Amino acid sequence: MNRLVTVAEMTLRELLRRRGVLLLLLLMPLTFYLIRRDAYLGQSVRSLLLGVGWAVSTAALFATTAARELEPRLRLAGYRPHHLYLGRMLGLWMVGLVISVPFFLLPMVDGANLRYGGLAAALLCSVGVAAPFGMLIGALLPRELEGTLLLLTVVTVQMLIDPAGSGAKLTPFWSTREIATWAVDHTDQGYLARGVLHGLAVTALLALGVAAVANVRLRRRRHLRHLPVG
């Protein structure tokens, strides 16, 4: 447990020291919100949530890439793969929650008539999905540029795809959109239930994907045999 917490803490410390990155993380959802502010508020809030998801995914992608060289030596120092990926995920979730707070308050200050519980759930969902999503891309694509381009593609698809179409359910942040619709348009509970279920399932699937890649990359190799000191 101590190892897990230490990795989470160090991830948090690293990200909080990147002040420029933090500023951009806050700027991205804010821009998304403001750019749609003149139009229908629901669209503005959905954009805000997508911005939070994108920002946290990007942070997760870069944190994973940056840790690539460090992790093998931590593995030799006594960490198991799950300490490393779960600890990092935990740290990223914490960062996501920290940056979500102002975006929970923003529509409130703006006087929006929302179900604020729904907004909180949508933010949680967005952060919950984004951390393992960015980590998985970072784990699969070792170079940051490729990872960023893939992330950009997925988020663009997410923005442009028809949310009512069946293909939309395959996009990672569909859950956020459903919960946001419940929160903004005061629709029936089905939106909330579908959204929460989708969010939980996608987060679990992505986390399993991260675990699988990490376990392969940081596995004990068969050619190496460890004997106790004799």
Place this chain on the structure above:
Amino acid sequence: MNVDDWLRTLAAELHQRRVAADAARHVVAEAATHLREGGGDPWVVFGPPQQYAGAIVESIGTAPGPRPGPVRLHARGITKRYGRRTVLHDATLTVRAGQIAAVIGANGCGKSTFLRICAGLISPDAGDVTVSGQLGYCPQSGGTADFLLVDEHFVLVGAGQGVARGPARRAGRAAARQLGWEAGGDEQARHLSGGTRQKLNLTMSTLSQPDVLLLDEPYQGFDQGTYVNFWDQLGRLRDAGTAIVVVTHLLNQLDRVDTVLDLTPAQQTGRRAPGVQGGHP
């Protein structure tokens, strides 16, 4: 050669001639005091450092060389191919507790690959490695986190071994001191110079008190004094029973090691260094 250089050379010579570390420190400190108080050129006062070190050895003798212990690392028949190119062919190395092995060879001959295979970071196409005890690995570069403080690196590595924060910090600083570096403070790794960053890298690899220590050219960016401290530190670890494998291209240090694995292709050199047990087609 100024006084400091002369003293450093003397220290290195004493170490090389296996004078006990405490006695060597004492001799160097006495010579420094004598030169500071009496003045004069050390070459005139004491003569060449090699000659003076020889006289010291005759006078006080050397520390008995530790007998090599049990086998700690045995890499057998390591072969690695990247596509059609065979980088390593049937490389074999055995290192016992209390021994230093050097892996040498031209650029691109597979030194780092061999070490990464020994550390279990990549798989070979053939061969196996047996390690007894805890393994430590210091990469050629990288392996640190830019935005973490030096102390946080020690805490991170220490936690892997279940060491609490305070003791991990103290152990890291003590290990850094062996390299002549006063670690700590609130400096992030990205603000360290290249050489100091490598000291951090090296310190992290020794922090878990490994039985087998794998070092991939860890002295990049070291100044002369740190370089001497580095080999002194290796000597201390060897005397404490650690089996050390160091990748190096500095052949002038080979007299400090117990065994050599030369991975240079045979047709390129036409010779094999002593101690070579195979390594390249």
